[in-house]
Amino acid sequence: MTNNTDICVIGAGRIGLPWAAVLADEGHTVTCVDVDEEIVDAIMAGDAPFEEPGLDELISRTVAEGQLTATTERSRVADANVVGVTLNAPADQIESYLDVLTGYCEHIDPDQTIINRTTLPVAITERTRVMIADGVGTEPANLDYVTFPERLAEGRAIEELRSLPKIVGTNNGRPHAVIDVLLEDLPGNPRYVDHETAAFIKLIDNAYRDARFAIANQFALAADRLGVDAHRAIALANDEYPRNDIPTPGTVGGKCLTKDPYFVTEEWVDDLPADLFSEARAANDAYADLVVNRVVELDPSSVVVLGRGFKRDVPDEVASPTIDIISDLERAGIDVESVEPLSIEPSERDAALKTAIPGSDAVILAVDHTYFRDRESMIRDLSDGLIVDLWGAFELGGRVERIGSGPLTRTESPPAND
Known part of the structure; x- marks a missing residue:
């Protein structure tokens, strides 16, 4: 693992895109995958597809530097060391969320690190980990899986990505090398816990x-x-x-x-x-x-x-x-x-x-x-x-x-x- 990590962020919405842009600005190579062609086109043109202070400038710079790209091709997930999940999971559409995520599993390798930033009920957190492990052909305990809930306020996403404390859930509740690399230049020391506690803190x-x-x-x-x-x-x-x-x-x-x-x-x-x-x-x-x-x-x-x-x-x-x-x-x-x-x-x-x-x-x-x-x-x-x-x-x-x-x-x- 080097300081320049290849990352694929699934979902270029209000959680995924600011995170991707900040990571790209920190020197990582980031690809956003989204089903919305208009969002992808806007990003590749160097524009933010929605209003968020500071985001337009970050996207313009990181796209021009080649650190940030966007695509509708799911297969690009396979090219990354780290896969970040920022899909939306409405309360009445949890099964749809799981179905969409299952569709990405054919492109995920057991050696990749999976970072889930989607807000989920606590019970669904473990179910998601098991489902991905089954989809990529490994045991849940062997899947390099991280629960990393977003804690951002819309309108302050860029500022808070660089400042708020980070809650991180891991398989053993202990520090994680990949996350440490991704967060080393971002203030707000990570607090490591188990997956369920991490998900619960976001709900709190x-x-x-x-x-x-x-x-x-x-x-x-x-x-x-x-x-x-x-x-x-x-x-x-x-x-x-x-x-x-x-x-x-x-x-x-x-x-x-x-x-x-x-x-x-x-x-x-x-x-x-x-x-x-x-x-x-x-x-x-x-x-x-x-x-x-x-x-x-x-x-x-x-x-x-x-x-x-x-x-x-x-x-x-x-x-x-x-x-x-x-x-x-x-x-x-x-x-x-x-x-x-x-x-x-x-x-x-x-x-x-x-x-x-x-x-x-x-x-x-x-x-x-x-x-x-x-x-x-x-x-x-x-x-x-x-x-x-x-x-x-x-x-x-x-x-x-x-x-x-x-x-x-x-x-x-x-x-x-x-």
Whole structure:
């Protein structure tokens, strides 16, 4: 093994491609295999096929240097010393994931190192290892298999690949020579454990975050019944009080937080008296339902929704609760227009707001992008109707109201510091 390792990454999505680009930038020779020809063509043209800070520059440089390539040919898996698996495994499509991975086994050699970065239920982790071993004709104990869960936040993938601690599961729970080579130039010392513990830690990461957000949203649901401003109450509860660190209420989405908590509940607590993580998911979903119900009560004919991504400063609409909110409002007979500034050229963003907002009955700040926060005055000036703030991002007053403080019926709100 040398510092220049031949690596094949199966899947050039939001997990696989940033990892591949960082490895290529560290001097390894990396090939991405993906079934999507458009993604492959974009990579080979030196372009990132999706928005991720720093990724476009990395791809452009490493493709030009010959360190990174992409192909749709599965057989290229056979050319590498290391095979990384970053296939998507939705909760309701685990069998499909296993079938797709089985199709690659004919190109995998027992002497190759297999690194699985796909988030899986713990029980499926061992099943995957056994399946690959069977497919390549060796015993599971002899397969050089590594569980290396990704722990990245979309929008910070490159930064976090170079900084976060790495959890690594191996056959014996001990350091692994290949992983040590791949990570030697990346800060964040690896923590070596067994496969099951590595998979479980990834589920802990996201189930904990989802539950933490659910606490805030549960407070918002209760405050809404009581006519209390949940955003203001939480901010004051946190203020200089060392035992509180409660997040702001808001919608919760994305592929990981809407999936990983169920991987925990389905395997371990379905026969226990408590199911915290399913209840947390329900609280987060209920906040989005509350948004729809409160807006529908206003009986608007037209609404402008600001933002469509699943979180701040990320344009990705996959598993975005805002998309569901838009659909529900449209089903209620409301004319909905939306503006996602991160999907528009910067020079055209202000014009999009100036076109969409005037004349609408209500404006919903659905995603608190920095762009919207920086244009609070513009949005207030453009809007003739109510501004419904899901995040407490805008100052109360005038026509701005927040979700989580009762029906949206007021035209004037008291100042936030009264």
